[in-house]
Amino acid sequence: MRTLAVMTAGGDAPGMNPCIRAVVRTALNYEMKVLGVVGGFDGLIRGNFxxxxxxxxxxxxxxxxxxxxxxxxxxxxxxxAQQEALRQLNAAGVDALVVIGGGGSQRGALALHQRGVPVVGVPASIDNDIYGTDICIGVDTALNTIVDAIDKLRDTASSHNRxxxxxxxxxxxxxxALQAGIISGAELVLIPEIETSVEAVAQAIQDAYRRGKTHAIIVAAEGARPSVAQLASQIDEMEVGFTxxxxxxxxxQRGGKPSAFDRLLASRLGTRAVELLRExxxxxxxxxxxxxxxxxxLADVASRKRELPMEYYQMAITLAR
Amino acid sequence: MRTLAVMTAGGDAPGMNPCIRAVVRTALNYEMKVLGVVGGFDGLIRGNFxxxxxxxxxxxxxxxxxxxxxxxxxxxxxxxAQQEALRQLNAAGVDALVVIGGGGSQRGALALHQRGVPVVGVPASIDNDIYGTDICIGVDTALNTIVDAIDKLRDTASSHNRxxxxxxxxxxxxxxALQAGIISGAELVLIPEIETSVEAVAQAIQDAYRRGKTHAIIVAAEGARPSVAQLASQIDEMEVGFTxxxxxxxxxQRGGKPSAFDRLLASRLGTRAVELLRExxxxxxxxxxxxxxxxxxLADVASRKRELPMEYYQMAITLAR
Amino acid sequence: MRTLAVMTAGGDAPGMNPCIRAVVRTALNYEMKVLGVVGGFDGLIRGNFxxxxxxxxxxxxxxxxxxxxxxxxxxxxxxxAQQEALRQLNAAGVDALVVIGGGGSQRGALALHQRGVPVVGVPASIDNDIYGTDICIGVDTALNTIVDAIDKLRDTASSHNRxxxxxxxxxxxxxxALQAGIISGAELVLIPEIETSVEAVAQAIQDAYRRGKTHAIIVAAEGARPSVAQLASQIDEMEVGFTxxxxxxxxxQRGGKPSAFDRLLASRLGTRAVELLRExxxxxxxxxxxxxxxxxxLADVASRKRELPMEYYQMAITLAR
Amino acid sequence: MRTLAVMTAGGDAPGMNPCIRAVVRTALNYEMKVLGVVGGFDGLIRGNFxxxxxxxxxxxxxxxxxxxxxxxxxxxxxxxAQQEALRQLNAAGVDALVVIGGGGSQRGALALHQRGVPVVGVPASIDNDIYGTDICIGVDTALNTIVDAIDKLRDTASSHNRxxxxxxxxxxxxxxALQAGIISGAELVLIPEIETSVEAVAQAIQDAYRRGKTHAIIVAAEGARPSVAQLASQIDEMEVGFTxxxxxxxxxQRGGKPSAFDRLLASRLGTRAVELLRExxxxxxxxxxxxxxxxxxLADVASRKRELPMEYYQMAITLAR
Known part of the structure; x- marks a missing residue:
């Protein structure tokens, strides 16, 4: 194996850079030449190395x-397009490819594998929705960003009884949303996996008020139903204590300096990806x-779904009391 | 002067706490007794000391x-209500009052002054819209929060050409918005004081694209017209290069640990407020x-308007090139 | 089980507070009464609840x-002293105890267990030197603090060729030190487990210089030999390129807001500690x-030693090239 | 004026980069060509453009x-050396020079001015010891770094009564040190301008203990006497309550992302430096x-000394009570 290519694809995640660094330096250590693909799969199709x-x-x-x-x-x-990518990889003399990205990118990696490209994927996605890994690159940094933001919101919430x-x-x-809810002390967490009613949310807010809290925080994932916009307009009519x-x-949530955890995870996964290809x-x-x-x-990654650990859901509620 | 009361009013701003601390400890140093008013002017009316x-x-x-x-x-x-506040201050034996807050709160302070309460105001407002001070408590922290957020957005913007x-x-x-635009390297800043057209914004984004930038940032104040929602929907139809x-x-923007600058400003203003009352x-x-x-x-503060230094507007554009 | 006591002991670690919170709220959820022991084992001896x-x-x-x-x-x-602690726990009607702390504190917990106190320990130590857990509360926050500090040092190092x-x-x-070295891009890491020579360190710095780096970073644990003071004085005499x-x-390294990871770990471990006692x-x-x-x-925790994963040592060197 | 050179010199300070950016883009806006001098005055002597x-x-x-x-x-x-610098500037066709740096660098700028180079200086130094400006580039970021560090120390100090x-x-x-002391709530501040005795420091620590504080913080500038090492060894023998x-x-203190304040200050000063040269x-x-x-x-800058505002010294003590 003489020439290795590395690319990032899909939505970006903090930690992709330390991962690229680990891939490059590990490969150089094995005396390979390294090419970066610029601009994801579209860049690959255009042969942008x-x-x-x-x-x-x-x-x-x-x-x-x-x-x-x-x-x-x-x-x-x-x-x-996959055919074209293959042609570009061959033209550039690439012997193996590392694809850093989310679930869709891993499916792209599988497609290339099935066409004969020696490929290893590295999971990077702040959503942590990829089968086959406890955690993806980017999740920890995103959680820290969310927690910092909610800490700030709590300052102003407490000052105004909101x-x-x-x-x-x-x-x-x-x-x-679930992890962020636990670690930022949210009253309730709304996630796509579990439907909630407007009434339940209103109740949680009212409970916090009655317990003497000076604020209430509800954390909701983008895909949760009802949506935050629906909730806000309906709950405002009810008497829940807080505005x-x-x-x-x-x-x-996508940006920022990679956290210590993400830098280490990215370094370990990137290093191992190159070693696996060598093996x-x-x-x-x-x-x-x-x-x-x-x-x-990759076939398992592409076909199976990561389950959310539901014991966290109860923990979020217990710890919010 | 034996008993001093201190209160915060209006929207909260980071740095109110260091200001309360400075008022309390300076007053204690002069052997006064200090009462905190809980809950702003409404708390004052209820005698919540x-x-x-x-x-x-x-x-x-x-x-x-x-x-x-x-x-x-x-x-x-x-x-x-002002009459009631006066009664509560007298009942509690308050000799003087410090009001920490924004423009509306300074007008409230003026109303109390006109009813005979010895009062000194301290400007705290992240909007920096109060006449009589170069800068209000909270502005510097808010700017740092905004800049941190935009630095994060730029990471993801650059990665995706957005x-x-x-x-x-x-x-x-x-x-x-104007300060944040300069210090976060925005292409253009939209403010309520200057009307802009959708075309001008589209042009600024397109210029950034043509100059070879990997992203463009437009910073807009809440009250700017057209609004960001209007802009987004209309510009998306045009060919500006970036999505x-x-x-x-x-x-x-309202929360977070007060910055070094805000802690010092709050300490200085709070200390001086007490000294002025003593004098x-x-x-x-x-x-x-x-x-x-x-x-x-306070009469000037209540009746005059702080002007925005417009030389910053040109600086924002020059430095964005 | 009606009354639960919770205490922190040994050196402090960020995340102890979220852990206390989880213990308290989980216990309250089971309708227990909770007492906090103030001041570690000394506080326990004095009955400071x-x-x-x-x-x-x-x-x-x-x-x-x-x-x-x-x-x-x-x-x-x-x-x-252990006898006295036992007497105080009984006098206060404590049915079970949670001890949050490092290796020494877990040995203290074992001593109480051996005297008949129902006790569960929770590992908290930034050194991550406790047998029986992949990671202790506080390690992740400490790593983030170290990495932030080294990122700052690198700014000034690069500007001055240092x-x-x-x-x-x-x-x-x-x-x-080892983890921090990997994730902050250190040239070499010095740890108590592996002896290094002054010459090897000088060589690593010189290599960085020859590779065209604008700076070099060496991360050393407090207990590493030779010490940083010895290294600095001796290497300054050699010709390594950088000052x-x-x-x-x-x-x-001990302070600061607990990171997202530490908050979650502390919440999980604190919750589980109470559940185990109930079971x-x-x-x-x-x-x-x-x-x-x-x-x-606890007997295993007290008698066995956590091994450092040595594959990280090579990774640190490879990724520094 | 066709070609402008810009350089940084002396110790680095956060905000030098935004200042370079402002100089470059303002000059480009006036259709000048810009050269960067690499490596301070030594780089200038070598003609490193x-x-x-x-x-x-x-x-x-x-x-x-x-x-x-x-x-x-x-x-x-x-x-x-100054003669050589002049030669290099002429050889490169430089019409004017901006020197960003501390007090020593401003003296260097003066020397070039006296040899006929059109030069404007920009003050950048975390020490804030330059005559002629309220504040230098870098001070605000350094203060925020110090305050963050002391906030962390206070967490662990409070937990251990230290x-x-x-x-x-x-x-x-x-x-x-003085500013940092005020805004981090230090008990006492030690500065080179005011001599203190070991006893006074011990007294301040003991007073904090007696007031019921859970910790005490003393902030000392590097040049203060007695030094922190002397203090620590001597006070440890006394009975002050805390360890x-x-x-x-x-x-x-030299590194880190420039704060909002420093970015704005650097942008304003850099912009104005170019305009002045044009004027x-x-x-x-x-x-x-x-x-x-x-x-x-520059002659005044080089010959006069910035005075420390001493009213802050008393404020630090009053607010620490």
Missing amino acids: TPLGARDVGGILQRGGTILQTARSKTFLEPF AFLVETMGHESGYL MRVTILGHI GRRGVMVGLSGREVVAVD | TPLGARDVGGILQRGGTILQTARSKTFLEPF AFLVETMGHESGYL MRVTILGHI GRRGVMVGLSGREVVAVD | TPLGARDVGGILQRGGTILQTARSKTFLEPF AFLVETMGHESGYL MRVTILGHI GRRGVMVGLSGREVVAVD | TPLGARDVGGILQRGGTILQTARSKTFLEPF AFLVETMGHESGYL MRVTILGHI GRRGVMVGLSGREVVAVD
Whole structure:
């Protein structure tokens, strides 16, 4: 194996840069040449490669985003596009590829594997919705960003006797919202996996008021129903004790300096991805399982769903009392 | 002067707590007794006082919000409410009052002064819209919060070739947005004081794209027209190079640990407020003028408007190139 | 089980407060009464108890340190002191005890267990040197603090072409230093578990210089030999390219807002400790094993040693190139 | 004026990068060509120039240190070195020079001015010891770093009933220490400008203990006497209530993302420096005076000393009670 390519794809996640750095330096240590693919799968189709040396990945450990840029590619679902990617990889003399990205990107990696490209995936997604790893690169940083934001909201909530509805990312997965709810002391967490009624939310807010709290925090994933907008307008009519405010955290959750945890996770997964390719493994994704870094078949990653640990849901409620 | 009361009123601002601490400890140093009014002007009307000793304000330097709570009071505009406040202050044996708050709160302070209460105001408002002081308590912390958020947005914007419309607080004043725009490297700043067209915004984004930037940031005050929602929907139809995203920063701008600057400003203003009352001054607000802490008549504060320094507007555009 | 006591002991660690909160609220949820022991084992000997309700642990999720205070007790090693503690627990009607602390504190918990007190331990120590858990409460926050500090040092190091020797905590364990070294991009890590020569350190710095780096970072645990002071004075005489500076991070590593990870870990472990006591388990410590919270015999915790994962040592070197 | 050079010199300060950006983009706006001098005055002597375009200073607003690197040059005090610098500037076709740096660098700028180079200085120094400006670039960020560190120390101090001696930068000026002391709630501040006795420090710590505080913080500038090491060893023998710990903050004070305040100050001063040169002014330093940016003769800057405002000293003591 002489030439390795590395790319980031899908939505960006903090920690992609330390992962790129780990891939590059580990490969250089094995005396490979490394090419970066610029701009995700679309960049791959266009053959947008750039050589990466040790100094090119210096100083990126602490930078959010991805120096290789990324994009959600619709084109790449088409066979002709995958064919074109294959041609570009061959033309550039690439012997193996590391794909850092979310669930969709792992499916893209699988498609390339099935066309014969030696590929290993690395899971990066703040939603933590990928099968085969305890946690994805980016989740820990996103949680810290959310918690910092809610800590700030609590300052102003307490000063004004207010209840805040805080929307986190998570269209289909409530992972971020649930963890954030526990660690920011939310009264209740709303997630796509569990439907809640307006009344239950109103009740939780009123309970907090009656317990003598000076504020209430409700954390809701983007995909939860009812939505924060619906909740806010309906609860404002009821007598819950607090006045209501809505905050949608938005894209700040994707940015920021990678946390210590994400830097380490990204370094470990990136290192292992290169080692696996050297050992002749392909068509797998690296993942964290307990303390170990493991390899999971991309076919399993693509077809199975990560379950949300539901014991956290009860813990959120108990600890909010 | 034996008994001093201190209160926070209006919207909360980071730095109110260090200011309360400075008022309390300076007064104790002069052997006064200190009462805190809980809950702003509404609390004053209800006679909601709590004694404050040196230990009660220990450990609050670094806490956002206000331990005395606050509220925007509509009632207090009514003469009977002001009369009631006067009665409560007398009943509690209060000799003088410090009111920490925004423009509305300074008008409340003036009303009490006109009814004979020895009162000094302290300006605290993240909008920086109060006449008589270079800067209000809370502005610096809010700017740091905004800048941190935009730094995070830039990480993800750069990774995806996106343009972000970022809405800051500021219904009537563009101060926060304008400063934030300069220091976060925004392409353009939209403020209530200057009308802009959708086309001008689209042009600024397109210019950034043509200059080879990997992202564009537009910072808009809440009260700017057109609004970020209008802009986003209309610009998305045009060909500006970047895809568009909107982020409304919301109430996180009010919270958070007070910055070094705000702690010092709050300490200086709070200390001086007590000294002025001891020197027999009343009906004034303390303010920062250059390096000095000055006293301004509350009547002037209530009737005059703070102008936005417009040279910043050009600087924002020049530095964005 | 009607009355539960909870205490913190040994050196403090960020996350002790969220853990106290979880213990208290979980116990209240089971309708127990909760007493806090103030001041660690010394406080226990003096019978220094304080009742803890749900509101007493409100707002402490985001606070560093421990509201119950802590101390390293030498007295508690004596049988008479343990006897006295037992008497105080009985006098206060305590049915079970949760001890949050480091290795020494878990040995204290074992001593009480051996005297018949139903006790469960929770591991909290920034050194991560406790057998029976993948990670202790406080480690993640400490790592983030270290990484933030080194990121700052790198700014100034790069601007001046300097090499920094950075000393982290860790008298006997190199865990913090090793992880911090990997995630902050250190050239070399010095830990008590592996002896290094002055020459090897000088070589690593010189290599960084020759590779064209603008700075070099060496991270050393407190207990590593040679010490940073020895290194600095000797290397300054050699020709390594960079000028040398030393920074001893010191006690800032113990403080600060608990990180998202530590808040969640503390919440999970605190919750489980109470559940285990209710289930009749005693003489155990809760720990994290992969994704699961497990119970380990305190006798094992007290007698066995946690091994440092040495594969990280090579990773640190590879990724620094 | 066709070609402008910009350089950083002396110790680095956070905010130098935003200042470089402002100089470059303002100059480009006036259609000048801009050269960066790499490596301070030593780089100037070697003719180490690099062209700077608008994109070269993109993304540096939020970066600590200086992309142009810097150094303390002893050589530059020699006439031959200044002569050589002049030659290099002429050879590169430089029409005017902006020097960003501390007091020594402003003296270097004056030397060039006296040799006929059109030069404007910009004050950047975390010590805030430069005559002619209310505040230097870097001070605000350094204060925030110090305050964050002391907030962390207080967490652990409170948990253990400890007193901390915290050493900040400041060999000859107590500015940083004094401000930091006020805003971090220190019991006492030790500065080079005022001698203190060991007994007075011990007394301040004991007073804090007697008032019922759970910790005490003493902030000392590097140049204060007695030193923190002397204090720690002597006070430990006395009975002051708390046990003692020392923390030397060191070089982290120089690094870190520039704060909002420093970014704005740097942008304003950098912009104005270019404008002044265009207006034909030379031999001056830009400075902040109240709300205004002013120009001060470099001869005055070089010969006069900035006084520390001593009213802060009493404020620190009053607010610590």
